[in-house]
Amino acid sequence: MVYIDWQLSLIANFFLLFSTLQLHRYFLKSFDIRHFLSDIAISLVFGYIGLFVDDIFILLFICFIFLASWLLSRPHRLDMQKSISLIIAISAEIVMFSFATYSARILFFIANNEWKLRILEEFQQNFITISLMINVIFLAIFLLVINQFRTQMVKLWIQVEQYHLGKQVFEMSLGVFLAFMLILIISDFQAVTATIQAFLLLIFTIVLVVTYRQLIFFVHTIAIQNEAQEKIIYNKQLNEYLTTVQQQYTDIRKFKHDFQNIMLSMKSFVDNSDSIELKNYYHDIVNEKNTLENINDGNVAQLRSIDSDAIRGLIIQKFFVAKSKQIKLNLELNQNNYHFDNEILIIVRILGILLDNAIEYVQTIDEKTVTCAITQADNITEITIDNPIQNDLNFKTIFKTGYTTKAKHSGFGLANIRRMISETDNLYLETKVIHGHIMMTLIIVGGD
């Protein structure tokens, strides 16, 4: 055991608590002068207590803060974000503090070429200074690393809050922290040698890291699970909505079709008639037709006939993306039922790329329409994405990647599609330029 002067001990304790609090503030990004002063006061008080009770003061310190925040909040409850942040801060700081002390020890032993604790007592002033300095360096490195992952951490926290995992995360981190403290306190009481304590700490640090990794994994898993569940509910509601829209759309379409045929047939009578009034009236009605043209928008309802949630979901999503960009995504789904059961993930990815390409391209031209047509018969499904192209778009440049092995031109994401198609045996891609349109068709064999 090394006996260290009480002033130096106080400084070390103070440093430990104060840097913990600052780390905590950093996690929450809540620096201000009031906090700063109160942090100094609390750290001093508990640093002083630490002179009498060894490492238990850390536990007392944490309990005090929890109690204070519980009492100050109305109604009484623990703020999970603050609590978790504090636990992580103290765990990280204790680990860094301990390793800083051990590093300083080793430095001193090497400098004096003598492995005796007496040296540390002799040079205790320098020893404490050095170990605190090393601790500051560790802190700086830790902050640099943390900064790199700041956005991921924020995202993770958003997920934790969204799915109400705060309590679980808090319990898990508190559990690890308490176990950690227990080891420190018992090794103090039992006066274990520094070497054994160092190993205990090392092993514990590894456990700590692994636990936190597991924690992140756990949060991600829960998040994915919840998202999937939400999607199912969302899809169900959408289906119900689509059914009603489909019905209305069918009725209007029927009317529109009759109307157009009647108008066309009437034209020859009107042309042969002498009545100017009749002719004017006819023209007025023909001009009304533009309002009818918009009816086609209802055709998103056709998507109900696709039985794969993933594929339907993707097309719906792209439909609204297109709409938000003033692009019309036409759907041609004339069959009552489309069944998909193989390679759905790959189909979704390829379809996503094809639709994105088409939407991106038509943004640059005047005719802002993209068509998605699906036909299914005789165990073959064809999904065609069609968009108009401008004359100056060279057919050869589109295909260049297709039949030279070098993938220089990746503007159409075709290289990715090619790779995915090569991974399976039942997908085929066909590209055709016709009537000023480009049609990309994914042919799927089987699974009907």
Place this chain on the structure above:
Amino acid sequence: MFPIYLLEDNDIQRQKYAEFIKNGILINDANLELKSITGTVEDFLQDYVPQEQGLYFLDMEIQSNKLAGLNIAERIRKDTPLAQIVFITTHDELSLTTLERKIAPMDYILKDKGLDEIKHRITDDIETAQNNLHRYSHSSKNLLDYKIGSRYFSILMDDIIMLYTQKDVPGRIFIVSKNQLAEFNGSLNTFEINYPSLFRCNRSYLVNLENATTYDSHTRTLSFIDESTCEVSFRKNKELIKLLSNKKNV
């Protein structure tokens, strides 16, 4: 003399179109005759002669059967792959992309555009059909056929530029035509035998010399109208030079 078929269920419109077609034949001095004018699917099928090369003007919706025109077109396409099919229809009956995939019609005429436009388009289509039908009647193998799953696909021989295979995707043939890139499973050897007009310039390339532009016999590089190139194997070099010089002399 090739036949023209007209299928339209509205009496007044049918009368008009028949008039336009007769007019179009006269204007183009075409070797075509308006053989059948019908208003129902049953009447059409009575007149219909399978595997007869011809020009078909079809309405899509016949007597409230929304897919009648499409079904007939599918049948015609199956019987006579090179038949010239034109749809005359209202805008919203038309699933253009689906039609293009299933039928690949020669033209779509939209009723909404008015009678003058319809007349104009019919005249133009008669001219195009006349040219196409004349061209196809000269050669026996006009189409290259391939199969994906249970479905047959065909591409005009004249349009084909090359068929090739790639080492990383064994068993798959890629086909490049003037306006199309497709793929299917098969072996080049079969196609080399079945389509003798195509030239095997190396192990993995079977090309259509009709669409080749230049050949550099030093680098043994053959170029095509779409600016793609292909290397000719040493063994095939002489054969190719001979073929090309024969072609030039003709």
